[in-house]
Each structure stands twice: as structure tokens, then as C-alpha cells.
Amino acid sequence: MNIECPHCGANNPVEENLFQRESRVHVECTQCHSNFAASAPTDDPQLPADQTVALAVIEGPARGQVFRLTKPRIILGRSGADIVLYDPEVSRKHCMIEVRGSTATLVDLGTTNGTFVAGKNIKIYQLEHMSKFRIGATTLVFTVTDKKSRESAAPPTLVVRSRR
Numbered sequence: 001m002n003i004e005c006p007h008c009g010a011n012n013p014v015e016e017n018l019f020q021r022e023s024r025v026h027v028e029c030t031q032c033h034s035n036f037a038a039s040a041p042t043d044d045p046q047l048p049a050d051q052t053v054a055l056a057v058i059e060g061p062a063r064g065q066v067f068r069l070t071k072p073r074i075i076l077g078r079s080g081a082d083i084v085l086y087d088p089e090v091s092r093k094h095c096m097i098e099v100r101g102s103t104a105t106l107v108d109l110g111t112t113n114g115t116f117v118a119g120k121n122i123k124i125y126q127l128e129h130m131s132k133f134r135i136g137a138t139t140l141v142f143t144v145t146d147k148k149s150r151e152s153a154a155p156p157t158l159v160v161r162s163r164r
Contacts, residue, residue: 002126003038005029014038016105016124045072045098052145053099060138061087072099075109076135089113089136102144103128111135 002011010031024037047053053069055076067083074082077093085094091111098105104127108115116134117125125133127142134140 003027005031005034006036007034008032011126013124016107045100047072047099048101048144050147051102052147053102053104054143054145055083055097056141056143057085058132058139058141059134060136061085062138069097069099073097076140085136085138087136087138090138094135097127097142104142106131106133106142 003014004011005027008029008031010029012027012030014025014027026035027038028035047069055067055069057063057065057067062085071082074097075093076083076085076090076095076097078085078087078090079092081093091109091113093109094111095109095115096107098107106115106117106122106125106127108121108123113136114121115125116122117131122133125131127133129142129144131142132139133142
């Protein structure tokens with residue numbers, strides 16, 4: 001998970017398993033090197049009521065597919081997962097996503113090939129709208145959109161020109 005520095009606003013990666021022993025941990029900011037205390041996350045995973053959360057595949061064997069998330073905690077993998085990706089480089093149970101409102105935590109499940117954000121192998125990462133990540137040969141985008149704007153929009157219109 002990423003914890004924002006109260007002094008400079010920089011995001012600092014903190015291993016979530018540190019909170020299993022302590023409810024507060026001390027963090028040194030990677031940007032300004034100030035020390036501050038961070039509290040354990042208390043909110044349970046939860047989908048936002050007024051937004052649609054989805055994963056869109058933009059590269060790889062499933063390119064073009066969009067998976068709408070229907071529960072706050074999902075597993076992505078090659079088999080036996082909530083979202084199955086037919087990619088031989090993806091582990092059976094590759095990574096987990098826990099949605100908390102309009103953000104989510106991406107967790108690698110100890111895979112051989114890893115989970116990547118911006119070319120870096122991550123163990124845990126905070127996703128926001130339009131965050132991209134790669135597992136195997138598959139690149140996905142995490143999206144959060146307002147339900148109301150989609151429902152109130154006019155339906156698409158098809159314009160056909162006649163040949164003369």
C-alpha cells in the first residue's frame with residue numbers, strides 16, 4: 001500500500017503485512033526523509049455505490065475485454081480465479097485486487113513472473129482510476145466511472161449515408 005507523507009505529499013510504499021503486528025508503524029518518507037506514523041487501514045474492501053469499477057485489457061491475448069468488478073475482492077489468474085486470463089505467462093492465482101471506494105490495492109500472490117506497474121515488479125500497489133499494470137503478457141487498466149453520467153447520457157446514434 002502507499003502512504004502519503006503529511007509533510008511533502010509524496011507516496012511511500014509500506015508493506016501491508018507490517019500492520020499484522022502493529023496498528024501503527026513509523027515511516028521515513030522517500031522524498032523529504034521526514035519521519036511520520038501511519039495507521040493500519042480500517043475500512044473493509046467495498047465497491048462504491050455510485051460508480052462502476054472495471055478492468056480493461058489493453059494488451060495481451062484478451063485484448064479488448066472489459067471485466068466489470070461485482071465484488072470488492074477478486075483474484076486474477078489462469079485458472080480457478082474470479083477473472084480468468086488465458087495467458088500462459090499468468091500464474092493460476094496471480095494477483096488480488098481489493099477495492100476500497102474509488103481506489104484499490106493490487107497484491108502479487110507470490111508469483112514467479114511477477115506483477116508490474118510502470119515496468120517495476122511490485123508486491124503491493126495502490127491503484128487509482130486509469131492505473132495500468134501487467135501480469136504475464138497481459139496489460140490491464142483499472143477504471144472507475146460514474147454510473148449516473150452513463151445512465152443519463154443519450155444512447156449512441158448510428159448515421160448511415162445513402163449511396164447516390
